[in-house]
Amino acid sequence: MPKGPTKRRPQTTARLLHAAQETFAERGFYGSSIEVICERAGLTRGAFYSNYRTKEDLFFALFDLHAQRVIDRLTQAVDELDLADDPLRAVLTRMGTVDEAERRWYLLSTEFTLHAIRHPDTARALAEHDRRLREEIVHLLAQLLDRLGRRPTVDLNLLARLTTAVHEGSLTQSLVEPDQLAPEQLAVTFLPTFLDTVSEPVATEG
């Protein structure tokens, strides 16, 4: 928290984002009025409108924060890859750590996706954000396979879509039936084998 002669805008947006995160978690996207979010941030709507255009903008800002966290975690997992034992399983287990924050985010983004389905403009914006995140994941997948001395035999973009689908599908089911399925059980169980089948070893030269 920088004090002194600093422009206060960054601090204001940080407070708004923090308040939005908590409010969305408690009351959902629809249930959270801009007014309530601002109150929680200790600000007025004036502050909001001078930083964002709509409540959706605020969501997308949170989306980007979340995406960055995901990417950071995955990057670190790939970087610290231990080639010794079952590296794929290790990476997946690590990426699959689903904490409370992740679960809350999942609920929120599901609600927002349903909202987007009814609002084409929002849907386009969401698709664009999704695309950017997927691009990063493609990059990481490529890096991962490379470090494993393998190269993909299918389109990496499709592969990124699949891992995402498995991640989210598994999460859904574990939320519906918490006692029946661990959050990342499906991914950890099936993805290592699957990644093997959609890639091939690269011949080492020399």
Added chain:
Amino acid sequence: MPKGPTKRRPQTTARLLHAAQETFAERGFYGSSIEVICERAGLTRGAFYSNYRTKEDLFFALFDLHAQRVIDRLTQAVDELDLADDPLRAVLTRMGTVDEAERRWYLLSTEFTLHAIRHPDTARALAEHDRRLREEIVHLLAQLLDRLGRRPTVDLNLLARLTTAVHEGSLTQSLVEPDQLAPEQLAVTFLPTFLDTVSEPVATEG
């Protein structure tokens, strides 16, 4: 549509339910005001409030209608069971016919479930409706196994939960990735084998 000296209440509720179905489909649950639903039904809010207490009541009425359709379809499939060839697969394929209406209902009920998560009273009501539907499915599962000359080796209630989870999980993924997965592909592929493993043949006497 009965005319003449008939109480008009049934006709009014029918019109409200029909209008609600269409409005919810277009604008979602949150996006549909009671007012708009009534307009679409060619009625005023007076008609609504004299038949329902809240918008949630209306949703639950639709829930019951949908549940009845599901049960009817399943019942018929079990009744017409052809013991000749692969009966399980036949039943599942039949129950798994996911039409446009089913997909719309899935979107709506997902939105409503998220809503219920934030509202304990609603959650309780939803759980109760879910329970009643599951009871019917338990009944049908029992009937199905019986006609196949088998008896369950696990709790039927749990089994009903599982089939539901597979159905919904598969639907989710097929909505996210329509080109990658047919709506009931998972159920048709895995449930027959699974049902075999959780039941045993009944010794025929004589």
Added chain:
DNA sequence: TGCATCGGATACAGACTTGTATCGCATACG
């Protein structure tokens, strides 16, 4: 320190919903 401007606060107008209280017509019965 004086001053320009940036950024958050305030005030206002308007759109939408909701729930209730009340009214009046049509229905169904004697």
Added chain:
DNA sequence: CGTATGCGATACAAGTCTGTATCCGATGCA
């Protein structure tokens, strides 16, 4: 037919949220 009442229409009173126009104090540079 006449009449009681069932039931949908109407009117009313809040409450909530949004977006904008405007104000004023803090910030940061000369």
